[in-house]
Amino acid sequence: MVPFAGYEMPVQYATGVMKEHLHTRAAAGLFDVSHMGQVILRPKVSYQETALAFESLMPVDVLGVAQGRQRYGIFTNETGGILDDLMFANRGDHIFVVVNAACKGADIAHMTAHLSGVCDVVPVTDRGLLALQGPQAEAALARLVPQVAAMRFMDVAILPWGGVDLWISRSGYTGEDGFEISVPDAQAGALARALLDQPEVLPIGLGARDSLRLEAGLCLYGHDIDTTTSPVEAGLVWAIQKARKSGGARVGGFPGAARILDELASGPQRIRVGLRPEGRAPMREGTQVFALDGTPVGEVTSGGFGPSVEAPVAMGYVAANYAEIGTKLEGEVRGKRLALTVSAMPFHPTTYKR
Amino acid sequence: MKYTKDHEWLRVEGDVVVVGITEHAATALGDVVFVELPEVETVIAEGDEVVVIESVKAASDILAPVDGEIVAVNGKLVDNPGLVNEDPLGSAWFFKVKVDDLSVLDEFMDEDEYNDLIG
Numbered sequence: 001m002v003p004f005a006g007y008e009m010p011v012q013y014a015t016g017v018m019k020e021h022l023h024t025r026a027a028a029g030l031f032d033v034s035h036m037g038q039v040i041l042r043p044k045v046s047y048q049e050t051a052l053a054f055e056s057l058m059p060v061d062v063l064g065v066a067q068g069r070q071r072y073g074i075f076t077n078e079t080g081g082i083l084d085d086l087m088f089a090n091r092g093d094h095i096f097v098v099v100n101a102a103c104k105g106a107d108i109a110h111m112t113a114h115l116s117g118v119c120d121v122v123p124v125t126d127r128g129l130l131a132l133q134g135p136q137a138e139a140a141l142a143r144l145v146p147q148v149a150a151m152r153f154m155d156v157a158i159l160p161w162g163g164v165d166l167w168i169s170r171s172g173y174t175g176e177d178g179f180e181i182s183v184p185d186a187q188a189g190a191l192a193r194a195l196l197d198q199p200e201v202l203p204i205g206l207g208a209r210d211s212l213r214l215e216a217g218l219c220l221y222g223h224d225i226d227t228t229t230s231p232v233e234a235g236l237v238w239a240i241q242k243a244r245k246s247g248g249a250r251v252g253g254f255p256g257a258a259r260i261l262d263e264l265a266s267g268p269q270r271i272r273v274g275l276r277p278e279g280r281a282p283m284r285e286g287t288q289v290f291a292l293d294g295t296p297v298g299e300v301t302s303g304g305f306g307p308s309v310e311a312p313v314a315m316g317y318v319a320a321n322y323a324e325i326g327t328k329l330e331g332e333v334r335g336k337r338l339a340l341t342v343s344a345m346p347f348h349p350t351t352y353k354r
Numbered sequence: 355m356k357y358t359k360d361h362e363w364l365r366v367e368g369d370v371v372v373v374g375i376t377e378h379a380a381t382a383l384g385d386v387v388f389v390e391l392p393e394v395e396t397v398i399a400e401g402d403e404v405v406v407i408e409s410v411k412a413a414s415d416i417l418a419p420v421d422g423e424i425v426a427v428n429g430k431l432v433d434n435p436g437l438v439n440e441d442p443l444g445s446a447w448f449f450k451v452k453v454d455d456l457s458v459l460d461e462f463m464d465e466d467e468y469n470d471l472i473g
């Protein structure tokens with residue numbers, strides 16, 4: 001067990017990081033992510049007014065998210081850096097938001113400060129959050145909640161189980177198909193046990209959660225993205241919809257718009273890229289990256305061994321002129337410069353059910 | 355077999371000492387994915403960082419338990435780091451070190467003492 005964002009969390013269960021990782025990719029893994037923040041934005045007047053106000057915090061099209069659908073969001077600051085990344089869902093008469101554990105206090109304060117004129121910002125403090133991930137997640141969960149089989153990637157639904165409502169989304173952070181399930185505290189243990197009773201499911205700790213999201217090319221807040229990295233530098237341009245870009249219906253109007261729109265137009269100075277070390281030595285966070293002529297060009301922000309890739313994988317920021325896929329660079333590990341290549345992400349193909 | 359407080363085992367073969375890590379250490383490290391060995395003929399002093407082990411969790415070092423000269427390293431670990439988890443007390447030895455005087459081993463723990471340490 002290790003301290004993590006104010007919670008005691010298991011790095012691994014008895015199975016161990018490697019097998020937990022591979023099991024999630026082959027069958028289904030259950031993650032306790034109850035430390036994450038769940039928040040409801042309940043409109044005072046109209047959903048549309050709340051959605052537009054929420055857009056003032058993010059370079060994201062909130063209004064265009066249909067009822068029953070979820071989207072990835074990014075809170076930006078005035079200098080175009082990232083305060084947090086999050087998921088939000090249109091649940092008809094309100095917005096449901098899931099934020100990172102380490103940021104949840106600040107996020108709730110931020111939303112309250114900017115949105116309380118149009119909606120109540122209500123932290124959900126009486127529900128746990130479980131993630132069930134992997135190609136057999138649907139089969140396992142459908143035995144308890146048959147309706148989940150009809151959900152597609154990024155759908156959300158409120159479905160009954162054991163006399164309570166589960167708030168289910170078909171999403172996750174492993175690159176696999178799967179679900180995140182918000183459950184009342186009193187039933188969270190029973191739901192976890194019911195899922196672990198399914199033959200496909202093993203419990204998975206933080207270690208494998210990290211290697212799974214790294215292979216999927218997904219950012220970890222505080223490591224790969226933070227208040228200094230812009231969404232464009234972070235390669236999160238896909239999360240900025242047309243409506244908020246130059247020429248769009250609701251261009252700008254979010255914190256840091258000047259920098260972010262400028263970077264969208266003329267390209268950022270540095271870009272987050274995938275990095276594949278050529279040898280077996282993992283290149284971990286903080287590893288300095290150099291061009292072959294010795295010029296410092298960047299730094300690894302996440303790195304380790306990819307159990308499914310069967311080789312070390314990393315991501316980090318490099319100067320834009322070194323970011324092309326296939327570029328040969330070097331990373332310094334224990335005083336030695338070792339070869340690495342700028343590579344496409346994800347490192348392992350995703351299996352979302354679209 | 356002798357044991358160090360850093361969870362290494364030491365086994366005498368003629369006038370050399372074979373060094374590996376204990377099962378307790380291998381379990382604590384987790385799945386080993388990378389091993390970097392010293393060069394043969396390297397002269398080492400007690401406490402030197404001679405081997406780098408990386409597991410899925412973190413990087414760690416094996417420290418030289420004694421003064422001496424490396425006379426052999428186990429190249430199999432470079433290609434198959436997982437051997438450290440599968441057979442830590444046998445085929446996953448790390449290096450062999452030639453020492454001047456085998457009596458330096460007397461200061462290390464025997465199996466019972468080591469079991470007390472990790473118990």
